[in-house]
Amino acid sequence: MAEQFAKHQQELEKQAMKSAQTAFRFGQIAGLVIVLLVLATCGIALAFGYERFATSLGSWTIVALAAVFVIGKVPNLLKNRS
Numbered sequence: 001m002a003e004q005f006a007k008h009q010q011e012l013e014k015q016a017m018k019s020a021q022t023a024f025r026f027g028q029i030a031g032l033v034i035v036l037l038v039l040a041t042c043g044i045a046l047a048f049g050y051e052r053f054a055t056s057l058g059s060w061t062i063v064a065l066a067a068v069f070v071i072g073k074v075p076n077l078l079k080n081r082s
Contacts, residue, residue, distance in 0.1 A: 041057060042054040
């Protein structure tokens with residue numbers, strides 16, 4: 001009975017890992033699509049003469065991406081210190 005429980009627990013852990021990996025990969029792809037859409041929007045805005053809008057949108061996108069990467073790294077740094 002204990003062996004069956006251990007085997008079941010391992011299967012659940014494998015499914016959880018696979019699910020987390022899929023969610024992580026989806027997040028990366030979604031982020032890439034969003035960044036490409038923003039860059040395309042900036043290019044179109046520049047082509048139509050909206051330099052301020054394109055600069056503002058591009059700048060805020062870069063700031064947001066930097067914030068996401070920094071915030072993502074902070075918990076890992078704190079976890080490693082403990």
